[in-house]
Amino acid sequence: MDDSNQQKVGQISGAEIIMRCLQEENVKFVFGYPGGAVLHIYDALFKQNHFKHILVRHEQAAVHAADAFSRATGEVGVALVTSGPGATNAVTGIATAYMDSIPMVVISGQVPTAAIGMDAFQEVDMVGVTRPCVKHNFLIKDVRDIASTLKKAFYIASSGRPGPVVVDIPKDITAEFADFDYPKTIEMRSYTPVVKGHSGQIKKAVKILLEAKRPMIYTGGGLVLGDASNELVKLARALGYPVTNTLMGLGGYPATDKQYVGMLGMHGTYEANNAMQDCDVLLAVGARFDDRVIGNPDHFLSVPRTIIHIDVDPSSISKRVKVDVPIVGHVQSVLAEMNELLAAETTKPDTSALKTWWAKIDGWRAKKSASYDGSSSTIIKPQYVIEKLCEVTKGDAFITSDVGQHQMWAAQYYKFDKPRRWINSGGLGTMGVGLPYAMGCQLAFPDAQVACVTGEGSIQMNIQELSTCKQFHLPIKVILLNNRYLGMVRQWQEFFYENRYSESYMDSLPDFVKLAESYGHIGMNIEKPGDVEGALQDAFAMKDKFVFMNFLTDQKENVFPMVPNGKGISEMILGSDTNANNASDEMEG
Numbered sequence: 001m002d003d004s005n006q007q008k009v010g011q012i013s014g015a016e017i018i019m020r021c022l023q024e025e026n027v028k029f030v031f032g033y034p035g036g037a038v039l040h041i042y043d044a045l046f047k048q049n050h051f052k053h054i055l056v057r058h059e060q061a062a063v064h065a066a067d068a069f070s071r072a073t074g075e076v077g078v079a080l081v082t083s084g085p086g087a088t089n090a091v092t093g094i095a096t097a098y099m100d101s102i103p104m105v106v107i108s109g110q111v112p113t114a115a116i117g118m119d120a121f122q123e124v125d126m127v128g129v130t131r132p133c134v135k136h137n138f139l140i141k142d143v144r145d146i147a148s149t150l151k152k153a154f155y156i157a158s159s160g161r162p163g164p165v166v167v168d169i170p171k172d173i174t175a176e177f178a179d180f181d182y183p184k185t186i187e188m189r190s191y192t193p194v195v196k197g198h199s200g201q202i203k204k205a206v207k208i209l210l211e212a213k214r215p216m217i218y219t220g221g222g223l224v225l226g227d228a229s230n231e232l233v234k235l236a237r238a239l240g241y242p243v244t245n246t247l248m249g250l251g252g253y254p255a256t257d258k259q260y261v262g263m264l265g266m267h268g269t270y271e272a273n274n275a276m277q278d279c280d281v282l283l284a285v286g287a288r289f290d291d292r293v294i295g296n297p298d299h300f301l302s303v304p305r306t307i308i309h310i311d312v313d314p315s316s317i318s319k320r321v322k323v324d325v326p327i328v329g330h331v332q333s334v335l336a337e338m339n340e341l342l343a344a345e346t347t348k349p350d351t352s353a354l355k356t357w358w359a360k361i362d363g364w365r366a367k368k369s370a371s372y373d374g375s376s377s378t379i380i381k382p383q384y385v386i387e388k389l390c391e392v393t394k395g396d397a398f399i400t401s402d403v404g405q406h407q408m409w410a411a412q413y414y415k416f417d418k419p420r421r422w423i424n425s426g427g428l429g430t431m432g433v434g435l436p437y438a439m440g441c442q443l444a445f446p447d448a449q450v451a452c453v454t455g456e457g458s459i460q461m462n463i464q465e466l467s468t469c470k471q472f473h474l475p476i477k478v479i480l481l482n483n484r485y486l487g488m489v490r491q492w493q494e495f496f497y498e499n500r501y502s503e504s505y506m507d508s509l510p511d512f513v514k515l516a517e518s519y520g521h522i523g524m525n526i527e528k529p530g531d532v533e534g535a536l537q538d539a540f541a542m543k544d545k546f547v548f549m550n551f552l553t554d555q556k557e558n559v560f561p562m563v564p565n566g567k568g569i570s571e572m573i574l575g576s577d578t579n580a581n582n583a584s585d586e587m588e589g
Helices: 014-026 035-046 059-073 086-089 093-100 127-133 144-160 171-175 199-210 221-224 229-239 272-276 332-346 352-365 382-393 405-413 434-444 463-471 486-496 512-518 529-543 578-586
Strands: 029-032 053-054 079-080 102-108 136-139 164-170 214-219 243-245 260-263 279-285 306-311 325-328 398-401 450-454 475-483 522-525 546-552
Touching: 014 035, 014 171, 029 059, 029 434, 035 079, 035 102, 035 171, 035 450, 053 463, 059 079, 059 086, 059 093, 059 102, 059 434, 059 463, 079 086, 086 102, 086 127, 093 102, 093 127, 093 164, 102 144, 102 171, 127 136, 127 164, 136 144, 144 171, 164 171, 199 279, 199 306, 199 325, 199 332, 214 229, 214 272, 214 434, 221 229, 221 352, 229 332, 229 398, 229 486, 243 272, 260 272, 260 405, 272 352, 306 332, 382 405, 382 450, 382 475, 382 529, 398 405, 398 434, 405 475, 405 486, 434 450, 434 463, 475 512, 512 522, 512 546, 522 529, 529 546
Parallel strands: 029 053, 029 079, 079 102, 102 164, 136 164, 214 243, 214 279, 243 260, 279 306, 306 325, 398 450, 450 475, 475 546, 522 546
Antiparallel strands: none
């Protein structure tokens, strides 16, 4: 090592600088897995006691757990992985967070700077690999840049439209020495996210809302991430307008409120989808009109309406659907300003038109699109399990889910009255997130009830984390809706592929009870509807135990309502439809 890299008085190593930076950011947990390129960092981690390291069993789970910690708390999640396969194992978790705009900093180790580009052992171009699925990424080439780069990473991750930031650090940089100086603030000339919305546009929006005859308020994950739930509730109640949430926005408006018309979209309620399609003024808050929400945009735009769109990200506005009143700004700030204007406004909503509109919505509600046949005394209906889960937890648990039918049933039948309680992968639709998501939530809120709703396909993708749950004494409750199929794949094959169930049956499943017990947890098999509620009560009564509940559910149950691919939001298949099993004619093209 040359003289410039010799430790001088007061200097600390790059690895120690990383620890100090995380301390400055008040990080509580780092989720990670050690390896050669990050050994200096792990040695420095061993010597500190300001935050806790959670040793996962796979790097994908580290990033998912950090992601869930962020979703549940609103803080920046942190993951630490080594170079090569450690870094590439993290990519699915990074892409998952990116699609759902979750603030996260992922520190990845890299081979020494002199070995970069030399096909060194465990080398991979992490900056190049992650470029399409991060908000930003950095490769640090000088130990003196560690502190300022990490400050930038946390700032970029948490400001504007949030997202994951990757910081790639070569091993030799973590061994070199420098003075520690952490910036109090950061300014980046090329990055200046807008916070306050345009006042003229906000005034215009309020005027249009007050003139509406068939209004609708549509909110997404941006409302939850922007901590604007209280402002939305105040606005909606002042106006008396119907509210719908996307899958990512659940809990942003209380599900038990009379103005709530349910989730909208591919598996949304009949009333939410029809109200969305038939409204004359639409207020969109922190949502992006994606394909799973409005279906075919041509069908959606066939009905004339005035659209007001509030979003912190200007690139999300008019991306799929052209809007009339764009408002770029932090949703909390914009809604607060709208509430102030409404409070001072003498004009009130048209009560007669609103009464007529609510009567129409109540007519759609009368369809009871969420009803299902629960008459069987021998077969457990998955919807029933979620209803009982909601009752037993009093609607106050953190519910994580994987991806598939069980995810949709959890979204439909668990009544979320608070934001940041529903933790799932929306945009990327990542199987395997449920258990590590539950870990992140339980660590964030050790005394809270945390349930992971999953399927027998998804749970096996990160089932090794049962070991992590044992090590850190996480009393999570797993609700496995086991129908022995990749349920959503099977449903589509039934509807659109003439019942050709190609590779969707789950053969050779493990004995989940014995598997859970082998990790030191409690396992339960539940096979009869009459045992569901009692089993849930017993499980949640064991406040300090991890309980794995294997519910054997109806293999043929489908998720309804359903908007077929390529169809419009109001072109739904309902469970009561006689054509539900012969819906191949509904398939696009």
